[in-house]
Amino acid sequence: MALPITSLPLPQSTVRYLSSRNVVYLSDLLKTLPWLDSYNEESVILQMEELNLPEVHRRLLTDFLINHLHQTAFQAPQIGKKLVPIITFSSSLDSLLCGGIFPNEIVEFLGEPGSGTSQLCMQLAVDCSIPEMFGGRACKSLLIDCNGDTCNIRLNQMAKATLTHLNLIARSAEEKDITSKLTVDELLSKVYTARCTNYTQLIALINTVSKDCNYGAIIIDALATHFRHEFEDMRQRTNIIAEFSNKVTYCLK
Numbered sequence: 001m002a003l004p005i006t007s008l009p010l011p012q013s014t015v016r017y018l019s020s021r022n023v024v025y026l027s028d029l030l031k032t033l034p035w036l037d038s039y040n041e042e043s044v045i046l047q048m049e050e051l052n053l054p055e056v057h058r059r060l061l062t063d064f065l066i067n068h069l070h071q072t073a074f075q076a077p078q079i080g081k082k083l084v085p086i087i088t089f090s091s092s093l094d095s096l097l098c099g100g101i102f103p104n105e106i107v108e109f110l111g112e113p114g115s116g117t118s119q120l121c122m123q124l125a126v127d128c129s130i131p132e133m134f135g136g137r138a139c140k141s142l143l144i145d146c147n148g149d150t151c152n153i154r155l156n157q158m159a160k161a162t163l164t165h166l167n168l169i170a171r172s173a174e175e176k177d178i179t180s181k182l183t184v185d186e187l188l189s190k191v192y193t194a195r196c197t198n199y200t201q202l203i204a205l206i207n208t209v210s211k212d213c214n215y216g217a218i219i220i221d222a223l224a225t226h227f228r229h230e231f232e233d234m235r236q237r238t239n240i241i242a243e244f245s246n247k248v249t250y251c252l253k
Helices: 011-021 026-030 041-050 057-070 075-082 091-096 119-127 154-168 173-181 184-190 199-211 232-250
Strands: 140-145 191-196 214-219
Touching: 011 057, 057 075, 119 140, 119 154, 119 214, 140 199, 154 173, 154 184, 184 199, 191 232, 199 214, 199 232, 214 232
Parallel strands: 140 191, 140 214
Antiparallel strands: none
16 A cells, blocks of 8 residues: 555655655655665665755655664565554544554544544554554553543453454454453553643653663544643644654654
8 A cells, every 4th residue: 555645654645745846656756766675774874865855844754764674664575464453443534444453654633622533542552562463563552642541440341342343243253262361451551641740741751762672552532632722833843743753653663
């Protein structure tokens, strides 16, 4: 599937600049880079300088390529079909997402207050714990709460519902053996939560996590909370969000 540049963690100004030069998909950008088969950080910087881009766009694209592409663009073609998505337990959403949320992807869900976005975030955190035997990732998740909406009682209810569902769909003796030993506490043991009350705490947390990240998913509810009112300089905000997105993607190895 062609990945549009509008889905990349880049500022809109950079996206518009690339679009004006007929760069619509990530593959269009990669075609201009001869270092694709022999990646190293120095060659990325040199090749980007030769593209004669405005400084602000060259810097952002260079950071993106160094921190993101060497984990996705070079690996995905070989293992794309083997990547296991995180399901949402909504058939409509999973269908729109081509099966769920895949590794190394940044997906943004938008909704009005009360539309269920916080519930979806908590459900995704629990879904990361689903065993591989049932098509899950069996990985740890980090749920970052920026709104104060994360509820441990609700997480517990979702874990119970997930376990009940797994018991219902278990067919083989091996599957039934796994569900018989699986507990709510075991599912929740892979769900880590953190509360951030401002964007400085959020950035500090991601910087700490990036040093030794072993999470299969980082879920933020909601990123816009701390970037909506705390900035007077919109250019600064855009740059910080772009760098933050690159850092989050770098964490998801």
